[in-house]
Amino acid sequence: MDRFLLVPSEVTASWQEFLANGYEPNQLPAFITLLSAVFLHADVEHIAMNLVFIWVFGSLVLRELGAIWFLGIFIFTAITGSVGQILLDPESVIPVLGASGALLGLEGVYFGMALRWRLPNPDVWPISHPIAQERLMIFAALGILLDISGILGDRSGVAFGAHIGGFIGGFVLGTTLIPTPKHATFQ
Numbered sequence: 001m002d003r004f005l006l007v008p009s010e011v012t013a014s015w016q017e018f019l020a021n022g023y024e025p026n027q028l029p030a031f032i033t034l035l036s037a038v039f040l041h042a043d044v045e046h047i048a049m050n051l052v053f054i055w056v057f058g059s060l061v062l063r064e065l066g067a068i069w070f071l072g073i074f075i076f077t078a079i080t081g082s083v084g085q086i087l088l089d090p091e092s093v094i095p096v097l098g099a100s101g102a103l104l105g106l107e108g109v110y111f112g113m114a115l116r117w118r119l120p121n122p123d124v125w126p127i128s129h130p131i132a133q134e135r136l137m138i139f140a141a142l143g144i145l146l147d148i149s150g151i152l153g154d155r156s157g158v159a160f161g162a163h164i165g166g167f168i169g170g171f172v173l174g175t176t177l178i179p180t181p182k183h184a185t186f187q
Helices: 008-021 025-039 044-065 067-088 100-116 133-152 160-175
Strands: none
Touching: 008 025, 008 067, 025 067, 044 067, 044 100, 044 133, 067 100, 067 160, 100 133, 100 160, 133 160
């Protein structure tokens, strides 16, 4: 399993080798980890926390944009999350795993879409009533602010760079390239 974990220093070294000498097949395994690490998790708690974000923001993005866009966003923000972690600490030898970057990417897409369009107040089962778009935007903004404060404080084994990189990737998509959501009206 270790060969699928993202190790920032290994990706940094492969990138520097690519820039200096062009592509060599020995660089590919490090670059593959930009995506492969997303499908691995440390424990049940790690999976459970990720499921909360995919339950809330993933279900909304899927409902508004469909499965193809959802998959593309997930892959793109998984990679931007990995790049964010590498940019935060390029020489780290500590392996990184988990889908948090991609899931915060879904949060960033929702936030970006909510800035562009008026979205219906979504219902997120089992919550008994629809949640106002503005409340979800506040939830997303608070989450990213907590990640930024995490970088400034104790890092405690959380890949804050992946969270921020995924959110930024999703926000850029949500404010630029995403087509009009199914149930949206212009603000």
